[in-house]
Every structure is written in structure tokens, then in C-alpha cells.
Amino acid sequence: MNETDEIATRLRQALHAEAGRVEPSPDALDAIQSRTVPSRRPAPARRSWVLGVAAAGLAAAATIVGVSIVANPEPATPPGDSQQLTGDQPKMARVTVYYLGLSDGRLRLFQEIRRVPAPEGREAAAAVRAALQRAPLDPDYGIPWRGIDVNSVAWQRGVIAVDLAFEAGSNAGDATWEEKMAVQQLVYTAQDALGSPKPVRFTVDGKPIDTFVGVPAAEPIERADPLEVQAMVQVTEPAEGAVVSSPVTVEGVANVFEANVNWEVLQGDQVVKHGFTMTGGAYEFSPFKETIELPPGDYTLRFFEASAEDGRPTHVDTKTITVR
Amino acid sequence: MRRTAEANPPSQEGADGAVTELYAAHYSSLVRLGWLLLRDSGSAEDVVQDAFVAMHGRWHRLRDPDKALAYLRRCVVNRAHSLLRRRAVAAKHPPDPPLPEPGADDYVFAQERSTELLAALAALPLRQREVLVLRHYLGLSEAEIAAALGISRGAVKSHSSRGLAHLRRTLERQP
Numbered sequence A: 001m002n003e004t005d006e007i008a009t010r011l012r013q014a015l016h017a018e019a020g021r022v023e024p025s026p027d028a029l030d031a032i033q034s035r036t037v038p039s040r041r042p043a044p045a046r047r048s049w050v051l052g053v054a055a056a057g058l059a060a061a062a063t064i065v066g067v068s069i070v071a072n073p074e075p076a077t078p079p080g081d082s083q084q085l086t087g088d089q090p091k092m093a094r095v096t097v098y099y100l101g102l103s104d105g106r107l108r109l110f111q112e113i114r115r116v117p118a119p120e121g122r123e124a125a126a127a128v129r130a131a132l133q134r135a136p137l138d139p140d141y142g143i144p145w146r147g148i149d150v151n152s153v154a155w156q157r158g159v160i161a162v163d164l165a166f167e168a169g170s171n172a173g174d175a176t177w178e179e180k181m182a183v184q185q186l187v188y189t190a191q192d193a194l195g196s197p198k199p200v201r202f203t204v205d206g207k208p209i210d211t212f213v214g215v216p217a218a219e220p221i222e223r224a225d226p227l228e229v230q231a232m233v234q235v236t237e238p239a240e241g242a243v244v245s246s247p248v249t250v251e252g253v254a255n256v257f258e259a260n261v262n263w264e265v266l267q268g269d270q271v272v273k274h275g276f277t278m279t280g281g282a283y284e285f286s287p288f289k290e291t292i293e294l295p296p297g298d299y300t301l302r303f304f305e306a307s308a309e310d311g312r313p314t315h316v317d318t319k320t321i322t323v324r
Numbered sequence B: 001m002r003r004t005a006e007a008n009p010p011s012q013e014g015a016d017g018a019v020t021e022l023y024a025a026h027y028s029s030l031v032r033l034g035w036l037l038l039r040d041s042g043s044a045e046d047v048v049q050d051a052f053v054a055m056h057g058r059w060h061r062l063r064d065p066d067k068a069l070a071y072l073r074r075c076v077v078n079r080a081h082s083l084l085r086r087r088a089v090a091a092k093h094p095p096d097p098p099l100p101e102p103g104a105d106d107y108v109f110a111q112e113r114s115t116e117l118l119a120a121l122a123a124l125p126l127r128q129r130e131v132l133v134l135r136h137y138l139g140l141s142e143a144e145i146a147a148a149l150g151i152s153r154g155a156v157k158s159h160s161s162r163g164l165a166h167l168r169r170t171l172e173r174q175p
Helices: A003-019 A028-033 A123-133 A177-194 B010-038 B041-057 B065-090 B108-122 B126-136 B142-149 B153-173
Strands: A048-050 A068-070 A092-103 A106-117 A149-156 A159-165 A200-204 A233-237 A248-254 A260-267 A270-278 A286-292 A297-306 A313-323
Touching (some): A003 B010, A003 B108, A092 A123, A092 A313, A106 A123, A106 A233, A123 A177, A149 A177, A159 A177, A233 A313, A248 A297, A260 A286, A260 B065, A270 A286, A270 B065, B010 B065, B010 B126, B142 B153
Antiparallel strands (some): A092 A106, A149 A159, A233 A248, A248 A286
């Protein structure tokens, strides 16, 4: 018997001796069965939710409209981003667009990095237009706007001036949380595009407005605390539906317990690989990057924070990808 | 909510039966597996019970006790893995109180050597530890370990040989 075999034999004996000293509790079957009776099982139905539908009496044509966001939908093919472009190709810009989605059951902002047509010097307006009109690639996210466009985004006396085009009407009444989030979606997108956290002044066709979907807008609007509005875990690369080669580089931003982002790679319901990575810092939004080797196939990447209490996945962001 | 008088669909009955059967045959060994990985009997039981609940919900896809057992193992190892990762970072979790000392009849010398070996095992990287416990406690094959951990057979082989080599070196250094 060589030494390694001897170690293996000793290890086997030690593990069995050690395990034999553990007595599992006798009533565990009851505990399990109480959790598997049919009435206690959540229905496998697709979960959908609707963003606050425009309040009755809200006369503005720019309204927050119902957006159905479906968790665990069918894998989507990415629309739009690679438009068929012939002849005069408009210049494309890479911008960060914020969308709304659910993070741990709460409405939050999620970033997507998009390539959008943008004339030279108009990248910020293109980003805001995408936030208003261009469907997110990830079907877990949504756009709360309809009937609204952007004229320009520019610097004006130390604030970011976003001039919008819509039929403004009176919209009295306090903004709902959904409406505030919809405005923050534009604030964050404009600020990211200009690389500055300065407040944003919204105007409509050059004219000041008192409120914007119920949010006071006479003064420039400050960005809300990221902790209150951003999703805690956001995967920005690869994009939903992307076809990539192995090793797959996954990037994103997160604000998680002990800077620890957990991940799983699934095929169907099966976890085929899992691990974790660290962000740049705990208790702040900071970037993470992970490299995962995967054989060719279709996968779902699932990045999340493991709950500090019980390790349960929370603040999940998923991306469906194909490895070629 | 109360259960309705309607008959359960067949898959529900199959799932209930599978839970009962697999529980009788494997609950203890799975909890012990969880304990060897986590060194904490409360967490080990939680992890295994969660695995049974997950298996029940997935029975319509598994439909086979062998597949269901493989699924249970994978759940236990995955969940233990997540917990350990978390603890490694948090390093705050109080360990279980030590198990009762062996009685006077036990071979104390053998026990000490086991303790050294298990301490060395506990110091190994997580993956190596998981591979060694699945191999030498549950007696799983390389293919079964690969399936349980979601890694390749080559990776199982290398974790196993590196883990054993490490144990041997650690023990050699001790007096």
C-alpha cells in the first residue's frame, strides 16, 4: 500500500467515525412534509407585475404606463441593437441605460450597456431616448414610459438640462413611488451619459415645468441615494441573449454583504457551476468581474447576494446566454 | 389554507412517496455529509431538509430515485458550499460545541490520529474538501462527484490528488 492509499484509508475511517457520532433529529420527515403539502407549494405560474398605471386625471401625455415584467420568461432574442443599417450608417455610441426591474421584490434601477445610434455630440440624448423608448434586452426589466421623446441633453449653468417632448398637462397630486423611480431612471441615465452626478433640470419643449409626472420639477432634480433606488446586484456583461465564447467574462456592479457576489450557472433548472467573486468594496456600489469556463451550450447566469441570515439567494439578476 | 378534497395529481403522489422512501434510506447519511462539510448539525439538517423540499418540487422532472438521490446530493453540497463561502468571508459563525468525548472504551490513540487528519482536512481549500468527503465518506465515483459538484471529472481527479497530497504533507510535518 503506498502512502496516498494509506492516507485515503485513514481518511475514510476517520470520516465514518466522525459522521457516526452525528444523530439526525428523529422528526425531520414531518418537518419536510409540512413544507411539501400542495397548498403550501407556490404555483409555478409566471410572476408578473404591473408598474403603477397612470393615475386617473393625470393629463400629461407622458405617462407612466403599465409594464408587465415577467420573471423567468422564455429566453429572448435580443431585438433592436444591431439594426439593419445600410448606406449612411449613423454613428453608434455605447451608453449605459437604466431600466426598471424587480430586485428582491422591490422596484429598482438596473443598468444595461447598449449600442445606440447617436450623432457626434448627441450621445447623452441618445441614452435618454433609449431609456424612454428602447426596450431593454433583459425581459426581466421594463420601460415605464410611453408617448414621450427627448429634444436635447446639455449642460446649462452647472446642471444637466434635459429637454423633453410631450404634451404637458396638469398633473396634480403627489408622485407615487413608481413615478419617482421612473424620473430617477432618466436622472441616472442622463448623469451617466455626461459622467456627472449634477442635478437634472427637466423642461418640455424649452419651457419650465412645475411637476414631472407628479415629481416637483421647478428646481433641478437630484439623484436619489443609490442604496434606495438601484438594484443591489446588476450584471452588465454579457448582455441578455448574448452569444459569447468561453471563458465567459461577467461584469457588473453590486453592493453586497462583505463584498461577496455569489453566482450560479444553470442549464434548465440544473446548477452546472457555481462560485463567488468579490466586488471592489463592501457596502458601496462597486464593480465586479468574474471569468467562467463553460462548454458550448445555452445557459442562465444567476448572480446574487446570499442572505446574511440563511444564505438564501437575494437580489438576483439573471442573464440568458449562449456559449459557442 | 387547508387541503382540498380533490385527489392529488399523480406527480404529487409520486413526489410524496419519493420523499418518504429517500428519507428512510438516505436522510441520515445526507445529514452526516452536511455535517462533515459544515461542522454544524443545525445547518446540516436545514440544508438537507431544504434539499428534500427542492427535490419534491422537482420530482416531475426527476421521476427516478437514483436521479433524485443525485439531485439531493447536489443540493446538499451546493447549499453547504454557499454557506461555507459566506462563513469564510464572515468568519463570525460560532462553531458547534465539540461533540461528546469518546468513552473510555474507544481507542484514544486512533481517535487522536483521526482528529489530526480531520483538522488537516478542514484546512483544505473548499473544493478539495468536498471532493474528498464525497469520495471517502459517501464512496461516490468520480463521475458521481463531478455531477454533484458541477465540475469536470478531470477537476475531480486533480482536487482529489491535490487534497490527499496536502493531507499527507500536513501529517508528515506533525511530530
